[in-house]
Amino acid sequence: xxxxxxxxxxxxxxxxxxxxxAATSLDAAVEAGGEQLPARERRAARAVVEKVERRxxxxxxxxxxxxxxxxxSGKSSLFNVLVGADVATxxxxxxxxxxxxxxxxxxxxxxxxxxxxxxxxxHHVTEEAGPQVGGLDGLVLLDLPDVDSREVAHRVEALRVLxxxxxxxxxxxxxxxxDARLHDDHVATLSSHEAVTMAVLNQADRLAPGDVDRxxxxxxxxxxxxxxxxxxxxVTSARTGAGVDELRQRLANIVATRTMAxxxxxxxxxxxxxxxxxxxxxxxxxxxxxARTELLDxxxxxxxxxxxxxxxxxxxxxxxxxDTGWPFTRWVxxxxxxxxxxxxxxxxxxxxxxxxxxxxxxxxxxxxxxPAARAxxxxxxxxxADRAAxxxxxxxxxxxxxxxxxxxxxxxxxxxxxxxGTSLYARSPLWWRAVGLVQLVxxxxxxxxLVWLAVYVVAGWLQLDQLVPDAPTVGVLPIPFLLVxxxxxxxxxxxxxxxxxxxxxxxxxxxxxxxxxxxxIETVADAEIVAPVRRVLERHAATREALxxxxxx
Numbered sequence: 001x002x003x004x005x006x007x008x009x010x011x012x013x014x015x016x017x018x019x020x021x022a023a024t025s026l027d028a029a030v031e032a033g034g035e036q037l038p039a040r041e042r043r044a045a046r047a048v049v050e051k052v053e054r055r056x057x058x059x060x061x062x063x064x065x066x067x068x069x070x071x072x073s074g075k076s077s078l079f080n081v082l083v084g085a086d087v088a089t090x091x092x093x094x095x096x097x098x099x100x101x102x103x104x105x106x107x108x109x110x111x112x113x114x115x116x117x118x119x120x121x122x123h124h125v126t127e128e129a130g131p132q133v134g135g136l137d138g139l140v141l142l143d144l145p146d147v148d149s150r151e152v153a154h155r156v157e158a159l160r161v162l163x164x165x166x167x168x169x170x171x172x173x174x175x176x177x178x179d180a181r182l183h184d185d186h187v188a189t190l191s192s193h194e195a196v197t198m199a200v201l202n203q204a205d206r207l208a209p210g211d212v213d214r215x216x217x218x219x220x221x222x223x224x225x226x227x228x229x230x231x232x233x234x235v236t237s238a239r240t241g242a243g244v245d246e247l248r249q250r251l252a253n254i255v256a257t258r259t260m261a262x263x264x265x266x267x268x269x270x271x272x273x274x275x276x277x278x279x280x281x282x283x284x285x286x287x288x289x290x291a292r293t294e295l296l297d298x299x300x301x302x303x304x305x306x307x308x309x310x311x312x313x314x315x316x317x318x319x320x321x322x323d324t325g326w327p328f329t330r331w332v333x334x335x336x337x338x339x340x341x342x343x344x345x346x347x348x349x350x351x352x353x354x355x356x357x358x359x360x361x362x363x364x365x366x367x368x369x370x371p372a373a374r375a376x377x378x379x380x381x382x383x384x385a386d387r388a389a390x391x392x393x394x395x396x397x398x399x400x401x402x403x404x405x406x407x408x409x410x411x412x413x414x415x416x417x418x419x420x421g422t423s424l425y426a427r428s429p430l431w432w433r434a435v436g437l438v439q440l441v442x443x444x445x446x447x448x449x450l451v452w453l454a455v456y457v458v459a460g461w462l463q464l465d466q467l468v469p470d471a472p473t474v475g476v477l478p479i480p481f482l483l484v485x486x487x488x489x490x491x492x493x494x495x496x497x498x499x500x501x502x503x504x505x506x507x508x509x510x511x512x513x514x515x516x517x518x519x520x521i522e523t524v525a526d527a528e529i530v531a532p533v534r535r536v537l538e539r540h541a542a543t544r545e546a547l548x549x550x551x552x553x
């Protein structure tokens with residue numbers, strides 16, 4: 001590979017605006033996902049968002065490169081060769097490097113950046129050594145503690161700084177370059193940072209000429225296995241200077257682009273988004289019509305809607321009998337308690353507000369739902385959640401089930417208040433008045449006929465027949481008899497006909513009131529069950545879309 005090329009550099013073209021938008025999307029995904037995303041990945045994503053904000057806010061065009069590797073890999077020696085001075089301590093005792101050491105090229109102040117990196121030991125490079133094309137102005141080179149140090153504090157410090165730098169240069173020696181722990185614990189975890197990773201096989205002077213290419217090929221293979229097939233792999237020797245000029249040239253090329261910081265940040269955003277993407281589905285289900293219908297039916301039964309509808313029909317028939325029945329017996333119907341009044345659902349006053357209902361009427365007198373009705377509601381809500389949660393990860397499915405199950409007695413109270421607050425009043429049919437008027441006329445005719453006949457009976461008993469004129473007749477039947485017969489026969493027949501019509505009207509009234517009650521139940525279902533389920537689905541969709549935008553950086 002040409003020394004003027006770094007290799008695959010997907011992140012090098014990320015613009016500041018695109019990076020900021022990706023970080024915003026990642027933050028939005030974490031906010032929308034909430035507890036349904038794993039806490040560890042959420043914390044890591046928030047740390048990445050904060051890192052993007054802090055790093056992009058720092059003034060200057062510095063590129064931070066870290067030499068990281070295992071104990072004895074020769075990082076410090078290679079660092080000193082690149083700097084051109086013995087800045088880092090080199091010794092035979094391990095570990096030698098305990099804190100990061102920084103070398104800064106150029107005159108642009110880097111104090112604020114190094115403070116953010118937490119690097120106290122700093123060296124300013126005044127003269128550049130080497131034949132590279134282009135200068136190193138703006139390079140901040142760090143010599144880190146060993147990532148496999150026996151000292152826990154050294155390992156922690158190395159990993160902390162590695163989270164913040166722009167470019168990793170993994171330095172390995174011929175003895176430990178294939179160490180499984182080094183690759184599995186450190187190199188492989190950076191597989192999403194291919195564009196900002198470089199591997200250096202150091203101490204090549206210890207190898208026979210025929211072994212150099214073989215080991216380099218093996219390092220390339222290991223980097224590919226670790227998920228970084230495009231990472232650059234160089235062979236160097238800090239003692240002889242072999243390969244150092246190529247490394248310096250690559251660093252010069254990287255510094256010249258001034259984009260490596262954004263490339264690293266973009267890789268971090270992609271990595272965080274990828275880690276979270278495994279905890280969202282590829283799409284969302286929904287509350288399908290069948291599950292919603294089943295839910296409404298179950299809630300209606302639980303709220304006692306069938307009992308209320310039956311009471312409406314009975315109330316209609318009783319009221320019709322009281323208005324259209326035979327006047328001599330209709331008073332009996334008025335003495336009987338109305339079914340709706342017994343249920344405290346007499347809805348004639350349509351001006352009653354919900355607050356009035358709660359403060360004055362309170363709960364209805366409907367019997368509590370039976371165990372079977374409660375079980376049907378539980379089954380229906382679970383089915384709503386199950387169908388909405390199809391193909392969603394377990395935390396989201398659990399959130400949907402919690403959303404579909406209102407806590408405590410809230411659902412029962414809401415259903416009861418929905419029934420209480422539903423107006424069951426409807427105007428009496430006009431034919432009731434007409435039939436009632438006819439019944440009064442027939443009753444009056446019967447009374448007149450009876451009084452008329454009574455006059456004849458009394459007159460005959462007092463032998464005053466000659467004083468009472470003969471009753472007029474219709475044919476051979478006297479009118480008083482016709483009045484009595486018509487009033488006493490036609491009245492009950494008309495009452496029977498009205499009762500038959502009332503049964504038909506009661507069924508129609510029941511259908512109307514059932515529709516009203518189910519509309520109120522539907523409002524409760526939407527507010528207490530469907531809407532919370534849809535909010536969870538909307539959060540999932542927002543999380544999924546935000547992660548997709550973040551991963552596209």
